[in-house]
């Protein structure tokens with residue numbers, strides 16, 4: 001891995017909310033005395049009734065996690081109402097359409113009006129506190145209104161990514177027994193319509209076989225495209241909100257009342273219905289948003305995630321709005337009309353803070369620098385990344401080309417389950433190392449353990465656990481607390497197990513090496529797939545790589561690499577040999593690839609993560625049983641991968 005260090009820049013230090021001393025002092029206090037620390041920081045949100053208890057958590061036995069339990073608050077109130085007196089006319093949401101000529105700005109006053117109306121519509125149709133509402137929407141402001149309207153009346157939302165199929169939507173409706181669905185006639189992505197209403201109709205049909213009880217579907221008109229209509233069940237959004245009052249009293253919620261359910265992206269198997277609650281989640285999302293992005297009043301902030309993922313929940317909607325930020329919401333895709341779209345939008349809206357995923361960074365890097373260099377990006381101050389390990393090569397490109405060597409790259413490691421950032425640099429406090437998520441956030445106590453559960457000290461390589469609770473932690477798997485305990489707390493007793501492998505270096509920096517299931521064991525040596533991938537991507541011709549193990553008669557496991565080349569390069573035997581040599585010189589002979597397959601595309605989930613489970617099967621020449629591939633963004637790539645496999649029997 002890269003050994004380069006980028007010290008905190010003078011510019012970052014000059015304006016930073018948290019500097020080195022403060023980080024150390026606060027971190028120590030957060031670990032020594034969580035009650036005191038969080039007792040203080042819990043007050044960053046408004047409470048109807050202040051809490052007197054702060055932390056009441058146990059990772060043992062039945063596992064119970066409660067924060068601020070006797071406090072009363074409301075998330076929608078905190079994200080809207082409390083800002084109105086001083087900042088009602090501030091832009092809450094900048095919406096940038098798929099079409100580059102369409103955008104709009106929504107002020108906090110307008111947000112209040114829209115959310116109250118929608119909350120009243122939900123109430124009018126019988127949605128009550130505790131009921132589940134499924135939100136299946138494209139990236140339009142109504143998606144955020146819908147989440148906040150649910151929060152306002154205490155309904156529990158389950159946002160399902162708009163790219164999911166009717167079957168996937170049905171499964172999620174049934175799992176949490178939703179009574180109400182909010183959707184849209186059609187979404188638009190990259191100039192093409194997405195048939196959301198049609199998918200919803202199909203999903204409800206499928207769900208009905210399993211006794212689900214969707215009473216109403218509220219439909220936003222986005223394109224005006226032709227759709228089927230079920231009278232009595234289907235409701236037009238614009239008609240409904242026109243006929244209700246523009247004020248709706250927020251419900252006083254207990255801190256531990258559920259806020260939302262969100263299904264994990266399914267990289268490793270059947271998605272889990274991750275349950276987050278009200279008070280602790282909001283405190284944690286807002287606090288991480290402020291300090292990790294060093295958010296200052298008036299900053300324009302853009303997170304490119306979809307609201308269908310947790311990143312969209314915590315860092316497009318809840319965290320930024322709780323901090324009265326201006327949050328940009330983008331309907332489109334990075335390569336439409338062309339690969340320069342992100343950089344154009346940054347200039348157009350003068351974005352200061354930009355947060356995206358390694359998969360996007362790598363693909364835009366593959367497109368060539370000229371797309372970036374067309375834009376000025378002079379407004380940018382900070383760059384963030386999330387979702388996968390970012391290989392140093394992509395990190396450096398992001399830093400140098402996108403950020404003009406001026407903006408810190410903040411690599412945030414966290415999970416749907418953690419609610420907010422866990423291991424991450426703070427721009428004014430943490431020296432950066434490309435490829436490392438660096439150090440824990442306040443209140444986070446990472447531990448590396450070996451396979452027997454022994455805690456490893458100092459520099460080490462092991463399974464990443466978190467030793468104690470933090471306020472943003474998930475509380476349960478919806479409807480299946482036993483699965484929650486089994487999945488996260490049974491592998492290493494008394495600890496939350498993340499499922500990720502990790503290395504801690506001599507400076508105490510954390511390097512996520514990938515999922516534990518993906519760690520290779522080559523002739524008795526443990527090797528992170530991320531490490532081999534990084535080495536491959538550091539070759540000039542390679543834009544993306546995915547590495548898996550396969551049974552090898554001599555070494556135990558062989559190293560099988562899928563490699564996507566930069567545009568304009570052809571994969572042949574000479575390049576294969578060159579790549580093998582390159583990896584050997586980057587990591588060492590132990591990492592010598594056994595097989596290299598050139599692949600025009602890799603199988604990715606809808607959130608852009610590589611599904612290694614499928615690649616493993618193909619590498620093992622066992623592609624008859626690939627399992628569920630319905631959450632793949634483009635199932636078509638699988639055929640090519642099978643046809644060109646390198647381990648044909």
Ligand code: ATP
Pocket residue numbers: 264265266267268269270271272385386387388389390411412413414415416417437498499500512514515609
């Ligand atoms: P599932 O749990 O259903 O398999 P998933 O783990 O992909 O899906 P998410 O919660 O969206 O669902 O992703 C969290 C995971 O993403 C982390 O456990 C880690 O493996 C990876 N990840 C996220 N951010 C980073 C990062 N900055 N560096 C390295 N890995 C990251």
Ligand code: MG
Pocket residue numbers: 264415499
């Ligand atoms: Mg996971």
